[in-house]
Amino acid sequence: MxxxxxxxxxxxxxxxxxxxxxxxxxxxxxxxxxxxxxxxxxxFKKNKGWPAVQGNYVVGNPNGQIAVCTLTTDTLIKQIVQWDNIAIVGKVYTPNLGIEKIILNIVSNPNIRFLVLCGKDSPVFHAGQALQSLFQYGIDKEKRIINAIGHYPVLRNLSVEKINQFLEQIELANCLEEKNIEILHQKMLELHKMNKQPFSKNNGTEFTEIISEQAEFSMLKPGGKRIPLDYDHKGFFVITTDPEKKQITVKHYFKDNKPGYLIQGHSAEAILLSLLQNELVSQLSHAGYLGAELSKAETALKLNLKYEQDQSLKKTN
Missing domain, CATH: 1.20.5 (Single alpha-helices involved in coiled-coils or other helix-helix interfaces)
Structure with a gap:
């Protein structure tokens, strides 16, 4: 009624x-x-579907009143989740999909009334600053978080009603950049004493309703046809490793087998970026192949495995 x-x-x-x-x-x-x-x-206790969406988090007491976001800091999670009244503790990197997951998991649990923001913010995406701005300034008509400085801070997959419910249900406890566990524990105790009632306007929101708001993906099956080696007119590459130096060597050859370029390094990503920047790859499939092989080479060096191009990694004798 x-x-x-x-x-x-x-x-x-x-x-x-x-x-x-x-x-x-x-x-x-x-x-x-x-x-x-x-x-x-x-x-809510009987509903085993919470948290509503997957993410980088650890669940504590589902009937707790406090959710904690440690931003990019791993070390705080294990200890905080053991404290009383903690429902969930997790990290977030992006000011869009990451914040959307936080909102969905919180509004689907009427017991959660506080969000503690702590830990180190991402210097690239600024998800913590975006959460602060969301509570302080809200969103515009395009669902962009006003005054957020990170990359694409738009909550496009959520309804305005869900965003507003989140802002009404939750009180933000801003401890941005705080990593001192004793200070954070004291803050949690203060929130615990407030003993708020479950958010009544939630009305037991069904998880099917929450899930339906998430972006729907088109399913693809893995697999495909590998393009022949000589298809890339820019040439081909020979990849080797030096276990003693922990170094990857990539030799580039032109299509006529003439030596082209030599690059050596320790990071698969850095080597691949150099190849792309110098326009030595013309096919997406070739770039994907090189990324996979370079990652294998880096893994072999880290785990003391034997690397041979186009072969599975093997244990060293």
Whole structure:
């Protein structure tokens, strides 16, 4: 029954006193509201679908009131998740898909009333700054977080209603860049003492409704046809490793087998970026192949495995 109808019904059942007050109706209303919140909480306990979406997090007590985002800091998670009243602890890097997952997992749990923001923010994506801006300034008509400075801070996969519910349900405890575990523990204790009731406007939101708001992907099957080696007119590459120097060597040859370029390094990514920057690869499939081979070579050096191009990694004798 909607809240307004319930209030009118109680007002009719219990007439006002001479002073115009209706203490009996108010008392019954508050008691019924407490009972409603209790059953919302119980309903949530039985629902095994939470958290609603996958992510980089650890679940504590699903009936806890506090969610914690440690941004890019790993070391805080293991200890914080053991504290009382902690529902979930996780990291976030991006100011779009990452924040969307935080919102979906929080609005699907009416018990969560606080979000503690701590740890080191990403110097590239600034997800922490974006969360601060979301609470302080909100979103524009394109669902872009106002005044967020990270890359593409747009919550395009969420409805405005879900974003607004998140902002109404949650109180942000801003401890951005704080990594001192004792200071953070003290902050959690302060929030725990506030003992807020479950968010009643959640109304037991169904997880199917939450999941339907996520972006839908088109399924592809793995596999395909490898393009022949001589298809790339820019030439081909020979990749070797030096276990003693922990070094990858890439030799580039032109199509007529004439030596082209030589590059040596320790990072598969850095070598691949150099090849692409110098326009030595013309085919996407060739770039993908090189990325896979260079990653294999780097892995072999790190794990003391034997690397041979186009072969599976093997243990050294």
């Amino acid at each position: 909607p809240i307004k109808k319930l209030m009118h019904l109680l007002a009719n059942l219990f007439p006002n006193t001479d002073s115009g007050d209706n203490p009996m109706a108010v008392k019954i209303f508050h008691r019924m509201n407490v009972v409603k919140d209790f059953f919302v909480s119980k309903k």
